[in-house]
Amino acid sequence: MSYDIDAVRKQYIGFETAKARARYPVEHETIRRHCHMVEDNNPLFLDPAYAARTEHGACLAPQSGWLALVLASLGPWPAVFEPLFPIVPTPGKRIVNMSQEVEWSARIKAGDHLSAVRRIVDVYQKGITIDPEAVWIVSDVIITNQRDEEVCTIRNTFLTHRTPAEVEAARGTGA
Amino acid sequence: MNHGREQIYWEDVTVGDDLPEVSLDINTKRLFLQASGSQDWYPVHFDPAFARKAGHEEVFMNTGFIQAALVRVITDWMGDAGFIRRLRFEMRRQYRPGDTMTCRARVTAKEDRDGVACVDLEVWGENGRDGVATPGEATVILPRREAG
Numbered sequence: 001m002s003y004d005i006d007a008v009r010k011q012y013i014g015f016e017t018a019k020a021r022a023r024y025p026v027e028h029e030t031i032r033r034h035c036h037m038v039e040d041n042n043p044l045f046l047d048p049a050y051a052a053r054t055e056h057g058a059c060l061a062p063q064s065g066w067l068a069l070v071l072a073s074l075g076p077w078p079a080v081f082e083p084l085f086p087i088v089p090t091p092g093k094r095i096v097n098m099s100q101e102v103e104w105s106a107r108i109k110a111g112d113h114l115s116a117v118r119r120i121v122d123v124y125q126k127g128i129t130i131d132p133e134a135v136w137i138v139s140d141v142i143i144t145n146q147r148d149e150e151v152c153t154i155r156n157t158f159l160t161h162r163t164p165a166e167v168e169a170a171r172g173t174g175a
Numbered sequence: 176m177n178h179g180r181e182q183i184y185w186e187d188v189t190v191g192d193d194l195p196e197v198s199l200d201i202n203t204k205r206l207f208l209q210a211s212g213s214q215d216w217y218p219v220h221f222d223p224a225f226a227r228k229a230g231h232e233e234v235f236m237n238t239g240f241i242q243a244a245l246v247r248v249i250t251d252w253m254g255d256a257g258f259i260r261r262l263r264f265e266m267r268r269q270y271r272p273g274d275t276m277t278c279r280a281r282v283t284a285k286e287d288r289d290g291v292a293c294v295d296l297e298v299w300g301e302n303g304r305d306g307v308a309t310p311g312e313a314t315v316i317l318p319r320r321e322a323g
Contacts, residue, residue: 030214037212038199038243043179044255050179054255063259064246066239070214094229095217097238101263130230164230 003091003133005125012088016119019144022072025113028059034067048110059110065102065154072114072143088123090135091170092162098136101155106145113146121155131161182254185285185292185317194252194280194296197244201236201274213239235269236276241309245298248278249313256318260293264300264311274302280313292317 028048035045043050044060051059061067108114122138141154162170199205206221215237218225226234242264249259270276277300284295293314300309 033212034239034243035212037205037208037240038197038247040243040247040250042247042250044250054179056255062243062246062250063262064239064242065262066213066215066242070239073214094219096219097266099263099265100238100242101261102259103261104259107258161229163228165228 003135005123005135008089008135009123012120012123014120015087017087017117019115019117021115022113026061026071026108026110028110030071031059031061031067031110034062034064034070051110056107056109061108061110063102063104063107063152065100065152065156068102068108068114068143068152069116069141069154071108071112072116072141088120088135088137090137090160091133092131092135092160092166094161094163095158096161097156097158099157102152104152105150106152108145108151114151115144117142117144126159128159128161130164131167133167134159134161136160180251180254182256183252183317184320185294186320188282188285188294188317190282190285192282194248194282196277196279197248197251198275198277199244201270201272201276203272205236206234206272209236209240212243213237215239231269233269233271235271238266241266241270241276241300244276244278245280245300245309245311245313248280248298249296249315252280253315253317258316259313260316261314262298262311263313264298264309266309268302268305268308270300270302270308274304276308277301277303278309283312292319 119140124136128134136159138157143151145151220237223234280296280298283297286293296313298311298313299307302308
């Protein structure tokens, strides 16, 4: 059966998940690992004694939308911070992230407890070199803290595609 | 004892200013650091066979890693009191093992917006093969000297 993009758009655009609270509060160790990967030794993120002397009073998380997604997800394993993919059916199961836009309203501190709401904004088909029937998905994630203050909104655009072998096989079957 | 970043104030910023760059070698160790630091276990970012089967030439660095490097350019510069209001970027080319990723930023505008001291930045990453691989833009709120 062929993929019906119009039916998928009709069913999924505007879909919103229930607000989900992260399993754990924001932890120093998650922030440390994030900083370590890019050699960021900023004491505002890493040193509680230093951070306590600043206007913030506690270590901050770097203002990365990706890190906010990790901190607001349901725990370190299994990783569930990209849960939109299984929600929207697509012909291909491979993912490439294309762009991200993050609007920040508040800082994230160690000890905060975040929640997230995810929303499908758009779904469309646009071919790429690997797959002429790639499906692009635009989603928003709205992250709030334990005071129900909005922390940030993350708009993410990613595409899903088939492998070259899957594209070739589909050509052979006319699917 | 740890020392924080030097605080930069809105009055001290000039359009055209370049921010200090950040360069990172992309190698096997960095792939592991990426998975740990981003908690992104999608194999296209560390398993060459998986990446090639998907049609890619090689494994490539993920969004979390790229964003962390871009953010680091900004936070290294803006100091403890700075605040990133907005960041947007596109993944147009890949960072692969053997590349050196260099992230840079430049001040493109400086405006008082409804009493808020805003600075716009062009921020981007280069991979050494394609030039700009990740174009982006950001708006940062900085403290004013008179308020400090």
